[in-house]
Amino acid sequence: MLPGDTNPTARIAIVGVGQVGAAAAYALILGSVAGELLLVDVKTDWRDAQVRDLSDVAYSINSGTRVRAATHHEAGQCDMVVITAGSKWSIGETNVQHTQRNVSIMRSVVRAMTPFRPDTVVLVVSNPVDLLTSIAQELSGLSKSRVFGSGTSLDSMRIRGLLADKAKVAADSIHLPVLGIHGDFQVVAWSTATINGEPIDKFFPRDAFKRADLENESKHRSESVICAKGATPFGLGSIVSSICSSVLCDKRDARPVSHFQSEFNCCFSLPAILGREGIMRTIEMTLDSDEQASITRSAKRLRDTVERIQANQ
Numbered sequence: 001m002l003p004g005d006t007n008p009t010a011r012i013a014i015v016g017v018g019q020v021g022a023a024a025a026y027a028l029i030l031g032s033v034a035g036e037l038l039l040v041d042v043k044t045d046w047r048d049a050q051v052r053d054l055s056d057v058a059y060s061i062n063s064g065t066r067v068r069a070a071t072h073h074e075a076g077q078c079d080m081v082v083i084t085a086g087s088k089w090s091i092g093e094t095n096v097q098h099t100q101r102n103v104s105i106m107r108s109v110v111r112a113m114t115p116f117r118p119d120t121v122v123l124v125v126s127n128p129v130d131l132l133t134s135i136a137q138e139l140s141g142l143s144k145s146r147v148f149g150s151g152t153s154l155d156s157m158r159i160r161g162l163l164a165d166k167a168k169v170a171a172d173s174i175h176l177p178v179l180g181i182h183g184d185f186q187v188v189a190w191s192t193a194t195i196n197g198e199p200i201d202k203f204f205p206r207d208a209f210k211r212a213d214l215e216n217e218s219k220h221r222s223e224s225v226i227c228a229k230g231a232t233p234f235g236l237g238s239i240v241s242s243i244c245s246s247v248l249c250d251k252r253d254a255r256p257v258s259h260f261q262s263e264f265n266c267c268f269s270l271p272a273i274l275g276r277e278g279i280m281r282t283i284e285m286t287l288d289s290d291e292q293a294s295i296t297r298s299a300k301r302l303r304d305t306v307e308r309i310q311a312n313q
């Protein structure tokens with residue numbers, strides 16, 4: 001990391017130091033993104049073991065980040081809080097039951113941290129990320145711009161990498177965001193795709209490859225990794241670290257993240273500028289009519305689910 005990527009006076013808390021939380025901590029320590037990293041988990045023996053293991057990483061590279069155990073309340077007083085608390089799917093559990101369990105974990109995590117320091121920025125990573133971001137935002141008492149979710153950041157990074165491999169160019173010469181609700185209904189914004197600043201159709205003839213194949217590879221890669229090893233910690237861990245750096249160093253860079261959309265009264269991913277106050281602004285995009293209709297359909301479904309859950313709380 002470069003000096004402009006770190007903020008030595010900042011404190012970050014990670015709530016839920018399972019596989020994803022620990023990978024995020026590892027990436028944050030390697031990058032010395034903040035001066036102090038507070039780890040929180042309901043399993044306190046587990047949390048303390050993660051503190052000892054990750055402290056060794058900090059010592060081994062002379063990191064500017066120190067690691068310690070903390071409570072939920074202390075987490076709510078940090079500059080930034082990353083929520084990776086969740087539960088794994090159990091055999092026999094339906095999707096609805098699993099979602100309800102994660103909603104109830106998110107409620108208890110957010111309630112245990114309130115009142116938050118008013119300038120805290122909260123990054124929600126736990127799934128289903130758009131639903132849980134919408135719920136955390138409502139319960140936190142923070143301004144809407146200060147609570148956002150990782151959303152489709154990993155999906156966008158992944159499809160950009162896959163397309164870069166095909167085009168034999170660097171990944172950062174590709175613009176191809178994945179937008180909407182993370183998961184089955186996310187939308188790849190092909191109509192906006194560019195390679196080296198030129199529309200994708202100028203680079204690749206339309207029949208050069210099947211776009212649906214690339215989308216499916218990107219969408220289903222997490223499932224295949226989870227089937228084989230139980231979690232997808234590393235990709236997301238490194239994205240969490242770079243999002244924290246964008247916020248704490250007030251970088252004002254653009255990323256597709258899940259944030260509040262007033263038209264739908266819930267959170268989902270559109271590109272946004274990130275800075276010290278969280279979401280600084282949404283970037284307006286002109287999508288084609290199919291892409292827009294697909295996002296609108298799934299956003300309305302999410303809004304109905306959020307309203308149903310809020311009515312039953």
Ligand SMILES: NC(=O)c1ccc[n+]([C@@H]2O[C@H](COP(=O)([O-])OP(=O)(O)OC[C@H]3O[C@@H](n4cnc5c(N)ncnc54)[C@H](O)[C@@H]3O)[C@@H](O)[C@H]2O)c1
Pocket residue numbers: 015016017018019020021040041042043046084085086087088105108109125126127128129150151154182230231232233236
């Ligand atoms: N948004 C994405 O792209 C994406 C990608 C991968 C994983 N995830 C999500 O990240 C979350 C974590 O995944 P994981 O593989 O690390 O799971 P994990 O089971 O390994 O870790 C979850 C941790 O949360 C802790 N926890 C549970 N309730 C808590 C509470 N109330 N307070 C504090 N800690 C609590 C558990 O003790 C556990 O250590 C899951 O919801 C997963 O679906 C999201």
